[in-house]
Amino acid sequence: MRQAGRYMPEYRRLRERHSILELCHEPDLATKVTLQPVERLGVDAAILFADILLPFEPLGLGLSFAAGEGPVLAHPIRTPGDVKNLRTIDPEEDLGFVLKAVRRVRSALPQDVPLIGFAGAPFTLASYAIEGGSTRTFTKTKTFMYNEPKAWNRLLDVLAGLVGSFLAAQAHAGAQAVQLFDSWVGCLSPHDYRTYVQPHSKKALALAKQSGAPAIHFGTGMGTFLEDFAAAGGDVIGVDWRVPLDDAWRRIGDRAIQGNLEPVLLLAPAAERDRQVREILARAGGRPGHIFNLGHGVLPETDVGAVRAVVDLVHGR
Ligand code: CP3
Numbered sequence: 001m002r003q004a005g006r007y008m009p010e011y012r013r014l015r016e017r018h019s020i021l022e023l024c025h026e027p028d029l030a031t032k033v034t035l036q037p038v039e040r041l042g043v044d045a046a047i048l049f050a051d052i053l054l055p056f057e058p059l060g061l062g063l064s065f066a067a068g069e070g071p072v073l074a075h076p077i078r079t080p081g082d083v084k085n086l087r088t089i090d091p092e093e094d095l096g097f098v099l100k101a102v103r104r105v106r107s108a109l110p111q112d113v114p115l116i117g118f119a120g121a122p123f124t125l126a127s128y129a130i131e132g133g134s135t136r137t138f139t140k141t142k143t144f145m146y147n148e149p150k151a152w153n154r155l156l157d158v159l160a161g162l163v164g165s166f167l168a169a170q171a172h173a174g175a176q177a178v179q180l181f182d183s184w185v186g187c188l189s190p191h192d193y194r195t196y197v198q199p200h201s202k203k204a205l206a207l208a209k210q211s212g213a214p215a216i217h218f219g220t221g222m223g224t225f226l227e228d229f230a231a232a233g234g235d236v237i238g239v240d241w242r243v244p245l246d247d248a249w250r251r252i253g254d255r256a257i258q259g260n261l262e263p264v265l266l267l268a269p270a271a272e273r274d275r276q277v278r279e280i281l282a283r284a285g286g287r288p289g290h291i292f293n294l295g296h297g298v299l300p301e302t303d304v305g306a307v308r309a310v311v312d313l314v315h316g317r
Contacts, residue, residue: 002297003037003047008304010036020065024050030101031108038113040304041311045114045177048105048170050098052120052181053128055162058094059086061129069133076132078140080151089162091169098166099173106174114177116216117170119163121182122156122200129155138187145196156200164207171211178208179216179238183296185229186221186240193225198232205233216258220296226251240295246283256289263294266306273306277313 004011011033014023023029033049053071056063062074077083092099105115120128127141128134135141145152167178180201188197201217208215217234223243230237230252237255239248241262249257261280265273284290292314298307 003041003043004033004049005298006300007298007302007307008036008040010040020051021063024054024101025097027097027101027104030098031104034101034105034115035108038109041308042315043311045116046105046109047116047179048098048102048118048175050101050118052118052125052183054095054098055089055119055125055166056129058089059129071128071133073128073132077126077129077155078144080148080154083151083155083158086155086158088158089166091166095166095169099169102170102173102175115175116177116179117167117173117175117213118179118181119166119170119204121180121185121219122159122163122204123185123188123197124181124183125159125163126152126155127184129159138184142192145192149196152196153200156197157203160200160203161207164204167204167208167213167215168211171208171213175213177214177216177236178211179218180204180208180234182217182219182222182229184221185219186223188225190225190228193222194228198228201229201232209233216291218258223248230255236289236291238293242295244283245280245290246285249284249287256291257284258291258293260293260295261310263296263299263302266294266298266302266310270306270309273310274313277310281314 006012023033030049034046037043038046053063064072066072102117109115127138130141130144171178205215205217214235216236216238218238219229220240222229226248235256236258237252238258239260241260245260265276
């Protein structure tokens with residue numbers, strides 16, 4: 001999940017001088033930001049500082065981040081013709097700065113702290129590519145999906161190939177695990193997930209798997225089709241707070257699980273926050289294969305001390 005970011009004073013200080021894209025493009029800066037939460041929080045693993053939308057730059061979609069508005073694409077994908085014109089991305093050539101950051105982070109991190117590389121899942125990426133930014137309703141995305149199924153499948157196939165090879169390249173560069181983020185997949189019905197999305201996530205995860213690194217398959221709001229989501233692949237399934245951890249674990253079967261504290265609990269009174277942290281640990285029941293995590297990213301309003309307190313509680317300190 002997002003570990004670094006605006007809730008950290010040291011991140012905000014860097015952001016006064018550099019845009020988010022500058023931080024991503026400059027391997028020394030990306031390394032610095034990746035290490036900040038490891039040093040400040042004492043977490044067991046580091047997640048690379050990058051963004052799921054970076055592949056949109058070499059794809060020619062014109063990525064920028066507008067202050068307060070989130071991501072904006074100057075050239076969104078709106079027609080089957082736009083899909084046809086997409087070029088093939090080579091991770092080494094087109095996203096080499098990310099792989100450089102992976103190598104640099106790997107040599108800067110303590111040996112016993114693994115590095116997680118990541119990419120966006122085909123559906124979540126397609127939603128940004130088609131909407132041209134963030135959305136609450138996914139209207140343009142779903143309209144395209146239903147009306148242009150051929151172009152839709154072609155788009156998701158291209159994205160699956162891209163992110164699958166990108167994840168494998170990050171693993172080859174030194175990431176010990178990779179995570180596929182399907183952050184907005186929960187806006188779909190079970191039927192539509194199976195029909196329009198699952199085969200593409202499966203392809204991406206199979207390509208990533210060729211590297212030999214374990215893959216974490218994360219989504220939010222997909223409790224109504226968790227079995228289908230898990231069937232797409234992943235050595236670890238990442239779940240949000242909407243589904244009790246032990247129920248989710250039963251439903252995904254013999255696999256590792258990541259999750260699943262509600263991020264807003266980091267803004268709650270310590271007693272309630274800690275009670276719910278212990279509840280998750282109790283539901284995991286000490287079984288091997290649980291990665292304690294938030295159900296989604298750390299919110300900008302969060303106090304660093306609250307995050308640190310949760311890490312310490314989970315570590316039994
Ligand atoms: O935590 C880390 O150090 C890892 C780095 C990381 C970022 N983005 C940096 C970032 C990771 C893992 C991501 C993933 C990402 N990016 C996802 C999937 C995970 C999730 O949260 O669902 C998504 C959907 C994105 C797309 C994205 N990037 C959005 C919607 C935004 C804008 C958010 C906002 O509130 O304005 C970003 C920007 C972004 N990427 C930030 C960070 C830390 C915000 C920081 C800033 O403005 O400085």
